Amino acid sequence: xxxNSIGRRFLRAVFFVTAVSLAANVGAAPLEPVMSLAAKEKxxxxxxxxxxxxxxxxxxxREAPRQDQ
Amino acid sequence: MTAKRLDxxxxxxxxxxxxxxxxxxxxEPNPADIYRMVDxxxxxxxxxxxxxxxxxxxxxxxxxxxxxxxxxxxxxxQPFRVDGNRAYGLGIADDKQGIAVILHTLAVxxxxxxxxxxxxxxxxxxxxxxxxxxxxxxxxxxxxxxDAVFSxxxxxxxxxxxxxTTAGIAAVVLNIEGKASHAGSSPENGRNALYELAHxxxxxxxxxxxxxxxxxxxxxxxxxxxxxxxxxxxxATADVRVLRVADxxxxxxxxxxxxxxxxxxxxKVNMTFERRRPPLExxxxxxxxxxxxxxxxxxxxxKLIVGDVAEGGGTDxxxxxxxxxxxxxxxxxxxxxxxxxxxxxxxxxxxxxxRLYLLTRMIMDVAQGKAK
Numbered sequence: 001x002x003x004n005s006i007g008r009r010f011l012r013a014v015f016f017v018t019a020v021s022l023a024a025n026v027g028a029a030p031l032e033p034v035m036s037l038a039a040k041e042k043x044x045x046x047x048x049x050x051x052x053x054x055x056x057x058x059x060x061x062r063e064a065p066r067q068d069q
Numbered sequence: 070m071t072a073k074r075l076d077x078x079x080x081x082x083x084x085x086x087x088x089x090x091x092x093x094x095x096x097e098p099n100p101a102d103i104y105r106m107v108d109x110x111x112x113x114x115x116x117x118x119x120x121x122x123x124x125x126x127x128x129x130x131x132x133x134x135x136x137x138x139x140x141x142x143x144x145x146x147q148p149f150r151v152d153g154n155r156a157y158g159l160g161i162a163d164d165k166q167g168i169a170v171i172l173h174t175l176a177v178x179x180x181x182x183x184x185x186x187x188x189x190x191x192x193x194x195x196x197x198x199x200x201x202x203x204x205x206x207x208x209x210x211x212x213x214x215x216d217a218v219f220s221x222x223x224x225x226x227x228x229x230x231x232x233x234t235t236a237g238i239a240a241v242v243l244n245i246e247g248k249a250s251h252a253g254s255s256p257e258n259g260r261n262a263l264y265e266l267a268h269x270x271x272x273x274x275x276x277x278x279x280x281x282x283x284x285x286x287x288x289x290x291x292x293x294x295x296x297x298x299x300x301x302x303x304x305a306t307a308d309v310r311v312l313r314v315a316d317x318x319x320x321x322x323x324x325x326x327x328x329x330x331x332x333x334x335x336x337k338v339n340m341t342f343e344r345r346r347p348p349l350e351x352x353x354x355x356x357x358x359x360x361x362x363x364x365x366x367x368x369x370x371x372k373l374i375v376g377d378v379a380e381g382g383g384t385d386x387x388x389x390x391x392x393x394x395x396x397x398x399x400x401x402x403x404x405x406x407x408x409x410x411x412x413x414x415x416x417x418x419x420x421x422x423x424r425l426y427l428l429t430r431m432i433m434d435v436a437q438g439k440a441k
Contacts, residue, residue, distance in 0.1 A: 030369045031430060037180050038425035041173040045421050046156060048085070048172055050149045052135075052165040053158030055078040058143075059114060059136035059198050 075114030075195045078135050082117045082168060082193055089175045091119035091191065098196070098203025106200060106343045107242060107306075113203035114195025121175065121191075123184035127436045130190045130211050131174075131428075132385055133167030133221035133402070134197035136160075138409050147412060155415040162405025166416045167221030168193055170402055174428045186436035190215065197385055200238075200345040205388045212389030212397060217358060217435045219428060220386035223402035226417055230374035231362055232399040233355045237348030238383040239309035239317060241285065241324055243269055246337040249294075249301035259299025260335045263292040266303035268332035273307070276323055282312035282379070283320060312379055314347050314391070346383035349390050349399060354441075358396040358431075361440040365430045371423055376400075401428050 083093045096116040103113065114136060137160030149158040158165070171191055178184075192211060194204035201208065212218055224230050245266045250259030276285045285307050292303035311317055321342040328338050359375040366373035390397035403424050407414035434440035 028364075028368050030426065033181060034177060034426055034429050034433075035369065035422075037177040038422045038429065041176055041425055042418075042421045044176070045169050045173045045425070046151070046418065048169040049156055049158065049161060049165060049416070051081060052078065052168060053149045053161050054144070055081065056139070056141060056144045057075050057078045057114075057136050057160065057195070058139045058141060059075065059196050060108075060110065060138070060140065 074141075075136060079115055079117050079193070079195065082135060083119075085172050086117065086119040086175075086191060089121070089172070089179055091121050091175075093117065093119045096207065099206075102206040103203045104205060106202060106240070106345060107341075109199060109202045113199070116195060116204055116207065117191070117193040119191040121186075121189040123186040123188065123436070125185045125436050126187040127217070127438070128188040128190070128215040129186055129432055129435055130192065130215040130218045130389065131171050131221065132192050132194070132208065132218065132389060133171055134164045134194050134385065135168060136195045136198050137163065138198045151418070154418050156418055157413075157415045159414065162223045162403070162414050162416050163408035164197065164222055164402065166223055166403040166405060167401075170221055170424055170428060174425055174432065177425060177429045178432065183433060183436075186432065188215075189432065194385065201385055201388060204385070208385055208388035209391045212391065212395070213393045215393075216395050218386065218389045218393075218395065218397040219401045219431065220384060220389065220397070220399045221402040222384050222386075222400050223405035223408070223416065224400045224420070224424075226404050226406045228374055229371065229404060229420070229423075230376050230400055231359050232376045232380070233349070233359055234312070234351050234377055234379040235349040235382060235384045235387055235399060236379040237311040237314065237317065237387065238346040239311065239320070240343040240345055241273075241307040241309060242341040242343065243305045243328070244339045244341075245269070245303040246339070247299070247301045247303070247333070248335065250299045252297045252299050256299055259301075260333055261299050262303035262336055263300045265331060265333045265336040265338065266290065266292060266305055269328055269338060270305055272330065273324055273327050276320060276327075281316055282310070283316050284308075284310040285320060312348050313350060317344055317347075347387045347391055348379060349384065349387040349397065351377050352394070352396070354394060354396040355398050358435075358440055359398055361434065362398070362427060362431055365427055365434070366423070368430070369423055369426055373427070401431075
């Protein structure tokens with residue numbers, strides 16, 4: 001009887017410590033609608049990247065050497 | 070020519086910022102403010118400046134750059150492409166992703182009708198890859214006028230991070246003037262600029278200081294015109310890295326002092342010390358705000374590394390931080406790889422959502438006084 005009681009207390013303590021530790025490591029939930037809007041922008045951002053990298057914008061004054069020279 | 074080519078991309082960015090509701094203007098670098106270095110192009114591209122006015126009081130500055138290191142003609146062989154989780158393209162990591170993240174973060178804020186900030190300013194410059202010769206003074210001015218600065222250079226594929234420090238970069242340029250003479254018939258009439266340069270390099274080779282992180286290394290040298298002529302000219306450049314703005318003065322003075330001792334008295338030793346980029350220094354303000362960023366990232370179950378040791382490269386965030394006590398944080402961009410390479414520059418597509426979430430939430434929390 002006494003041994004069972006100590007065992008239950010021990011398990012309760014382990015559960016408590018684990019719960020506190022998990023709570024400390026996990027942040028609050030993602031804020032909506034920021035998360036869903038960010039997800040929605042993903043494909044659009046890729047389209048923007050395509051537009052941006054399709055324009056040459058080197059700030060030096062030089063031209064690439066031609067392969068046949 | 071360079072500035073004209075940059076006009077096309079600046080038009081695109083300006084149009085997108087206008088569509089998001091920004092008051093947009095082009096800013097040509099003021100000739101009086103240009104810090105000319107040995108490799109500064111004759112023409113520097115204009116900047117795109119946009120202001121989004123809100124209903125609150127906090128002012129937030131977002132910076133990125135539109136220029137790349139790539140030469141004309143390279144795009145044709147390396148167009149945009151997607152391969153799995155990677156989006157490839159010239160300048161995609163450095164720093165076109167930064168522009169894209171800013172545009173789409175503003176789109177998220179607009180979709181929420183979030184206007185609790187006093188002002189969100191966007192500055193996209195066109196000369197970062199040539200040490201921000203024409204934009205540095207405006208970056209510093211704007212940095213001093215805002216409550217927080219977020220710089221959009223990319224994070225790394227192997228390390229999802231923000232950076233609180235970046236290295237300062239300087240160059241020591243030595244030009245030696247000697248006297249030419251025939252190396253076979255009358256070498257004694259010449260004054261060998263190459264000998265003098267070698268002497269100067271050797272007597273300034275030990276100025277690095279591991280205690281302060283200061284590094285000075287000679288990296289480029291040239292001399293002479295012909296095998297049979299005593300060289301009349303010689304030049305060399307040393308790369309200098311500092312972690313504290315104050316260390317610039319010290320190293321410049323030390324070099325000046327050392328080069329007074331010449332090997333060949335009749336030669337002339339000219340030294341130029343180019344402050345190409347200041348360091349971004351760790352401050353209590355940027356450390357505190359980065360900690361807040363970590364809690365935001367944890368909201369989406371991600372761990373954000375905060376780097377407080379400079380990794381060697383320099384960025385515009387340092388210009389923005391030069392005259393302010395407000396937090397200035399670097400690497401709000403996507404995770405990427407291969408900056409300045411010619412065939413392997415890419416960003417991780419799966420970093421788009423986390424990074425949009427992070428920057429949007431940071432702007433919201435700074436605007437609402439929840440993050441300081």
